[in-house]
Amino acid sequence: MGFFSSLFGRGKRAAGRFDPTKVADVYTGLRNQVLQIRETEKSARVAALLMETGYPEAVVTLVTIADGTTSLYFSNGGGIIGAGEHDSVRSAASALLRLAAQHGSEMVETNEFPLPGEGRVRFYLITSGRVLTAEAAEQDLGYNRAALSSLFHEAHKVIATVREHSPQ
Numbered sequence: 001m002g003f004f005s006s007l008f009g010r011g012k013r014a015a016g017r018f019d020p021t022k023v024a025d026v027y028t029g030l031r032n033q034v035l036q037i038r039e040t041e042k043s044a045r046v047a048a049l050l051m052e053t054g055y056p057e058a059v060v061t062l063v064t065i066a067d068g069t070t071s072l073y074f075s076n077g078g079g080i081i082g083a084g085e086h087d088s089v090r091s092a093a094s095a096l097l098r099l100a101a102q103h104g105s106e107m108v109e110t111n112e113f114p115l116p117g118e119g120r121v122r123f124y125l126i127t128s129g130r131v132l133t134a135e136a137a138e139q140d141l142g143y144n145r146a147a148l149s150s151l152f153h154e155a156h157k158v159i160a161t162v163r164e165h166s167p168q
Helices: 003-008 025-035 087-102 138-142 149-164
Strands: 048-054 059-065 070-074 108-110 120-127 130-137
Touching: 025 048, 025 059, 025 070, 025 120, 048 087, 048 149, 059 087, 059 149, 070 087, 070 149, 087 149, 120 138, 130 138, 138 149
Parallel strands: none
Antiparallel strands: 048 059, 048 120, 059 070, 108 130, 120 130
């Protein structure tokens, strides 16, 4: 059983389907705070990156912020907050943000922030004054068939490092 499956209870009982209209308020609040981050100086520097993956039971959001903050949020209200306090997580997150800066040209500017559907992955790249986004099928990203596959794999390195420091 995988990490996210165990969090959502798959294998323990019949899992319910994710209903995007029933997202926990705490998740929405935390997600919106990150999406509103903007660099104060005019630069192409990445202020934050969100990678959101749609699963049958919920959406999982990896958050990495330039100040080292790294967390996993679950649309059903769970999460792992403050993982960036660990040096290994901070280092992995920093590498992810450096790579994300190289992928901005593959994204489009947006003012809308929908959650991805099941089997989809959506990236939000937050820089000075704007948010860029791109979406692809999780399978395509995982099997290196999408332009953002390297970003997807680097983000999963961060998730693996977060898992090393979280109680299970």
